[in-house]
Amino acid sequence: MLQTPFYLIDKAKLLHNMAVIDRLRDGSGAKALLALKCFATWSVFDLMREHMDGTTSSSLYELRLGREKFGKETHAYSVAWADHEIAEAVGHADKIIFNSIGQMERFAGPSAAIQRGLRLNPRFSTSGFDLADPARPFSRLGEWDASKIMQVIDRISGFMIHYNCENADFDLFDRQLTRIETEFARLLDRVSWVSLGGGIHFTGPGYPVDDLAARLKAFSERFGVQVYLEPGEAAVTNSTTLEVTVLDILDNGKALAIVDSSIEAHMLDLLIYRQEAKLPQRGDHAYQICGKSCLAGDIFGAARFEAPLAVGDRISVADAAGYTMVKKNWFNGVAMPSIAIREPDGTIRLVREFGYQDYAVSLS
Numbered sequence: 001m002l003q004t005p006f007y008l009i010d011k012a013k014l015l016h017n018m019a020v021i022d023r024l025r026d027g028s029g030a031k032a033l034l035a036l037k038c039f040a041t042w043s044v045f046d047l048m049r050e051h052m053d054g055t056t057s058s059s060l061y062e063l064r065l066g067r068e069k070f071g072k073e074t075h076a077y078s079v080a081w082a083d084h085e086i087a088e089a090v091g092h093a094d095k096i097i098f099n100s101i102g103q104m105e106r107f108a109g110p111s112a113a114i115q116r117g118l119r120l121n122p123r124f125s126t127s128g129f130d131l132a133d134p135a136r137p138f139s140r141l142g143e144w145d146a147s148k149i150m151q152v153i154d155r156i157s158g159f160m161i162h163y164n165c166e167n168a169d170f171d172l173f174d175r176q177l178t179r180i181e182t183e184f185a186r187l188l189d190r191v192s193w194v195s196l197g198g199g200i201h202f203t204g205p206g207y208p209v210d211d212l213a214a215r216l217k218a219f220s221e222r223f224g225v226q227v228y229l230e231p232g233e234a235a236v237t238n239s240t241t242l243e244v245t246v247l248d249i250l251d252n253g254k255a256l257a258i259v260d261s262s263i264e265a266h267m268l269d270l271l272i273y274r275q276e277a278k279l280p281q282r283g284d285h286a287y288q289i290c291g292k293s294c295l296a297g298d299i300f301g302a303a304r305f306e307a308p309l310a311v312g313d314r315i316s317v318a319d320a321a322g323y324t325m326v327k328k329n330w331f332n333g334v335a336m337p338s339i340a341i342r343e344p345d346g347t348i349r350l351v352r353e354f355g356y357q358d359y360a361v362s363l364s
């Protein structure tokens with residue numbers, strides 16, 4: 001039995017998502033690049049590489065990890081490159097996507113040897129949360145003025161347009177893509193590839209994958225472009241749990257269970273986006289599951305169990321792959337969850353443990 005806390009990646013569940021990605025690639029001709037900012041646990045890249053075309057990145061280190069650990073096609077994107085990064089970035093990348101015309105011009109020389117793209121901001125998105133809305137007022141994420149872009153169109157071969165956020169609504173995707181086709185036709189006619197970014201929840205239950213494939217194919221044929229998708233969450237959704245143990249039980253007007261983990265340290269997005277963790281919900285025994293950091297609001301959420309909880313019980317927190325392991329931190333010095341993989345035959349393999357030394361070397 002492994003010591004908790006640990007993230008447990010279930011390869012069989014990951015393969016389910018990979019099969020959907022295969023179906024989408026086959027039906028659309030689109031290529032799928034893993035967005036490393038969502039998930040960069042490279043121990044399962046051997047499996048993912050069989051079903052995805054490469055990686056995309058948001059920084060030099062992600063870019064390098066994609067090149068070294070995943071291979072295949074490697075896209076380099078960053079909101080802004082520093083002068084001292086650009087030569088190395090170009091060395092790792094098959095394509096480099098600039099966020100602004102200014103960056104593209106600044107690095108025109110060093111990037112001349114590879115294909116260049118530009119981030120196009122369509123000025124609408126599916127995100128209702130301004131923190132994560134690329135189309136928020138005064139957004140810095142990409143260029144949107146078509147006449148300005150037209151003046152530099154000869155220097156680029158493609159666009160990246162990332163505007164979806166966990167969008168499970170195919171009709172909305174379809175309408176918004178039509179809007180892009182209409183508003184930016186002049187630009188799209190001039191390039192050979194278009195990445196539509198991530199945020200399409202096509203591995204979710206009931207998503208019309210074949211309709212999406214057909215829609216992407218029509219887009220690709222209309223403009224004569226290679227389409228890319230950059231799934232992050234969709235690639236890993238539902239594949240991983242965070243395994244924790246109950247350390248204490250209190251009743252302060254509500255039954256509370258404290259576990260050996262923390263949302264601030266190990267599932268930070270729950271805190272940022274004010275969401276509850278996906279916890280067991282069967283039975284008559286209700287508890288609030290709480291983290292062990294000293295942050296008052298370090299609460300995973302409400303759970304129900306068939307029997308009363310006891311110290312030492314194990315709890316699985318579902319959906320702990322995307323935006324979790326990439327964001328874990330040493331707040332409160334809480335023990336960092338290990339990383340384990342459940343192989344398709346059921347055996348569980350520990351692939352990384354963290355200890356006091358890792359904590360100490362993260363500071364100085």
Ligand SMILES: *Cc1c(COP(=O)(O)O)cnc(C)c1O
Pocket residue numbers: 035037038077162164165166197198199200230231232233234322
């Ligand atoms: C965040 C991001 C992705 C991945 O988004 P998901 O919602 O995890 O699919 C892809 N491309 C870009 C440019 C991003 O910023």
